[in-house]
Structure formats: C-alpha cells, structure tokens
Amino acid sequence: MASTHxxxxxxxxxxxxxxxxxxxxxxIAAELxxxxxxxxxxxxxxxxxxxxxxxxxxxxxxxxxxxYDALFAEGQRAFSAxxxxxxxxxxxxxxxxxxxxxxxxxxxxxxxxxxxxxFWRPVPGFTPSAESYAPALEAVGRIADLVAGAVxxxxxxxxxxxxxGRELLGVLLAGVVTQQLANDPGTAFAEGxxxxxxxxxxxxxxxxxxPPAA
Amino acid sequence: MASTHxxxxxxxxxxxxxxxxxxxxxxIAAELxxxxxxxxxxxxxxxxxxxxxxxxxxxxxxxxxxxYDALFAEGQRAFSAxxxxxxxxxxxxxxxxxxxxxxxxxxxxxxxxxxxxxFWRPVPGFTPSAESYAPALEAVGRIADLVAGAVxxxxxxxxxxxxxGRELLGVLLAGVVTQQLANDPGTAFAEGxxxxxxxxxxxxxxxxxxPPAA
DNA sequence: GTCTATAATAGGATAGAC
DNA sequence: GTCTATCCTATTATAGAC
Numbered sequence: 396m397a398s399t400h401x402x403x404x405x406x407x408x409x410x411x412x413x414x415x416x417x418x419x420x421x422x423i424a425a426e427l428x429x430x431x432x433x434x435x436x437x438x439x440x441x442x443x444x445x446x447x448x449x450x451x452x453x454x455x456x457x458x459x460x461x462x463y464d465a466l467f468a469e470g471q472r473a474f475s476a477x478x479x480x481x482x483x484x485x486x487x488x489x490x491x492x493x494x495x496x497x498x499x500x501x502x503x504x505x506x507x508x509x510x511x512x513x514f515w516r517p518v519p520g521f522t523p524s525a526e527s528y529a530p531a532l533e534a535v536g537r538i539a540d541l542v543a544g545a546v547x548x549x550x551x552x553x554x555x556x557x558x559x560g561r562e563l564l565g566v567l568l569a570g571v572v573t574q575q576l577a578n579d580p581g582t583a584f585a586e587g588x589x590x591x592x593x594x595x596x597x598x599x600x601x602x603x604x605x606p607p608a609a
Numbered sequence: 610m611a612s613t614h615x616x617x618x619x620x621x622x623x624x625x626x627x628x629x630x631x632x633x634x635x636x637i638a639a640e641l642x643x644x645x646x647x648x649x650x651x652x653x654x655x656x657x658x659x660x661x662x663x664x665x666x667x668x669x670x671x672x673x674x675x676x677y678d679a680l681f682a683e684g685q686r687a688f689s690a691x692x693x694x695x696x697x698x699x700x701x702x703x704x705x706x707x708x709x710x711x712x713x714x715x716x717x718x719x720x721x722x723x724x725x726x727x728f729w730r731p732v733p734g735f736t737p738s739a740e741s742y743a744p745a746l747e748a749v750g751r752i753a754d755l756v757a758g759a760v761x762x763x764x765x766x767x768x769x770x771x772x773x774g775r776e777l778l779g780v781l782l783a784g785v786v787t788q789q790l791a792n793d794p795g796t797a798f799a800e801g802x803x804x805x806x807x808x809x810x811x812x813x814x815x816x817x818x819x820p821p822a823a
Numbered sequence: 824g825t826c827t828a829t830a831a832t833a834g835g836a837t838a839g840a841c
Numbered sequence: 842g843t844c845t846a847t848c849c850t851a852t853t854a855t856a857g858a859c
Contacts, residue, residue, distance in 0.1 A: 416824095448827080450827090451825055
C-alpha cells in the first residue's frame, strides 16, 4: 500500500527536489521572457539553458501553457504580497493605500516579464486558468480594501470606493507599469522616467477624490 | 532610358496597383494580429488568407519585421492624425487638449492590434526603424503642443508643460489603453469598462495642474 | 526521472522557372 | 510578379528504452 507518494521516508526529500526543479524551470523561464519578450518563451530554450532535453520538462509541466500559467499565478501571488507588505508598514487609511500601491508598482517594475504577463496579454494562445486567476482577484480585492480603508478614515471621498474610483486607480497603475516597461525598461523604480512619477500619480488620485470635510 | 519605374504611361497604374496590394497585406496582417495576438503574425498565414503563396509576399516586404514596421508607422500616423483632427474641432487651450487626447484614445481602443504595437512591445525581435519611429515622435510633440497651448491660454498650471506633466499625461493615456485592451477588449469606446472613464482621467490631470489664477 | 528517437508541423527565407 | 521547390531551422509533444 505504501506508494512512493506516501509519507514514507525519503518521500519528502523527493517532493522537495521536485519542487526545486519546478522552481528552477520557472526561474529560467522568466529570464528567457526578459530576454526574448514575454511571448517568446520556448520549452526547447528552457531545456537548453538547464542542460537537459526538452521531453524531460514534461515530467514537471504538461505543456508550454502550463508553464505560463504557473508564472502567471506566481506573479499574481508576488504582486499581491507586495501590496500587502507595503500597506502593512504604514498607518491605516490613505498612507496604507499609497504605500501598498507604491510597493506593488515597485514589484512590477522590478519584475518585467511577470508584470507583462499580468498587465498585458502578450501570449497568443494563453489565457490563465481559473486557479491561477484566483490570486488576481485577490489582488484586485486587496486594492479595493485599501481604498475602502482610506475612505473609512475620512482621507478620501466615498466616490473613490465606487467602480469608477477603483477603475481609475487601476488605469493609473497600469499606466505607470506600461509606460515604464515599454519605454524605459531596465531603469530602477525610483529613477524610471515614468515610475518616478508614482507620487504625482497618487496625488492626482487624491485630488480627484478629496475628503468631504476638506 | 525609360525604365518601368519612370513616369511612362501605365507606370502610375502599376504603382497604384502595387500600393493597393501592400495596403491589403497590411489590412490582413492587422486582422490576424487581432485574432492571434500582436506577436502572432506569420507570413504564411497572411499568404493563406490572401490566396497566394508565401514567397510572393517578399516582392512587397523584405521580411516579417518589415511588415511589423509598416504597421507601426501606419499606426503612428493614424494615432497622430486622430490627435490632430480631434483637437482641430475644439477651441484652443484645454478644450483642444482634451478633445485631441480623447480622439487619440478612441482611435487606440478602436484599433487594438495597432495600438498594442504602439503602446506595448509585444513582438520579440522587432524594434521600429528610425523612419517608422519619426511619426511616434511627432505624436509626442503634438501632445506637448496641446499641453503648451492649454498652459498658454491660462487653463493649466505651467508645470503641466514640464517633463513631469507630459509624462504624467502619457501615463494616463497608456493606462486607459492598456486596461481597456487587456481586460475589456471588444467593447466600444464609450462603454468600455476603462475607456468610459476618459473624462475622469482628464479631470484628474486638470486638478493636478490647476491654473495659477484659480 | 532521464534519455534517444521521432512524429507532426510550422516557420522564414531564397533560387529559379515562367 | 507569380509560382514551385527547397533549405534550414525551430517548435511542441509523444513513445518507449533505461
């Protein structure tokens, strides 16, 4: 009854090894996307870079799109984590919103291939699976919560928490990422010709939804 | 001395026919990009759709990237024209700026494949030639002129005409186009989940650079 | 879990006949 | 300016030995 997948001695090591190999595949895939463009990923190139033969990759991912799907999920989780960690270190309300959003943008600018996969649709035949899309919805919800928090603290007009407000914020974020990655790639977040204007972008959002009291 | 390329009788017709064929190639290429994604263009597919053999295409374009280059140039010209025509129909200053920008965004949302080629970098090995990039600079200059006009009329703070102001506006435009094409493609400009917020986006820019007098 | 071998396709691009 | 034929390369994916 004791299969190789059960909790037999050595099974954990084997699973760890397998997970490490999958992680290395994804790491190299992201490197290749950075070099060739997000749509230019090929299993052969991954295998070459790893020093193995292409068929071996199928023991870890069932298809090329499965690799994209895993990268998409990983990217969404990392983006969502950046939002959360950025917001955690700041006082609730507007500061948390702006810190979270800034951290998210920084992550995106520092991870071009994954960010392109999240914000654009650069791969012809690929659409994320429902499982991989779940963290995407979580990130959207997280931003919505931060906006709601800022409204609740009286730092923003309640209209900021409407569809219009959330979508306007999404437009601003996507704009920074898009312009930075398309027109000034490889520059650090703080110096990026577009990402350096993140504070101005946040200011625009603030001015658009001033609190009722002010 | 009279070569077939000179102004001999019939030469014009021949040139027109040739230009028409090139235009049809580009039209079909744009259709395929819409269906397969901007990076998914193949000469074979174009030839199939036209009912000719792939090698025949090389009489019109010297390579696959030459097709992309022509599409890029065509897109930039059309985008720039949309800006100009939109601005022309409005009073000078802020109205001209907002009308021009809105017309440009409308064009982008209505021409997804070309807009992706202009705003993103979806094709691995392709970078626009200097000739094709010239209209891009023209479009940028046109927006700068519109901003300067609004400042000159006293409708915007002079800071709007700085690098920061122009880059912020670029971020806003790229954000609308990106979000609309990536997350709600195929919807008309006025109803698009993101493009419908164009007036709000322009308002944010206005509020960010209020005129000194106000 | 790795390999070799191979299928099945497709792609871009060129040479040369007509 | 169109075709056929072809080159060369590359891809994803599967079958089966070890």
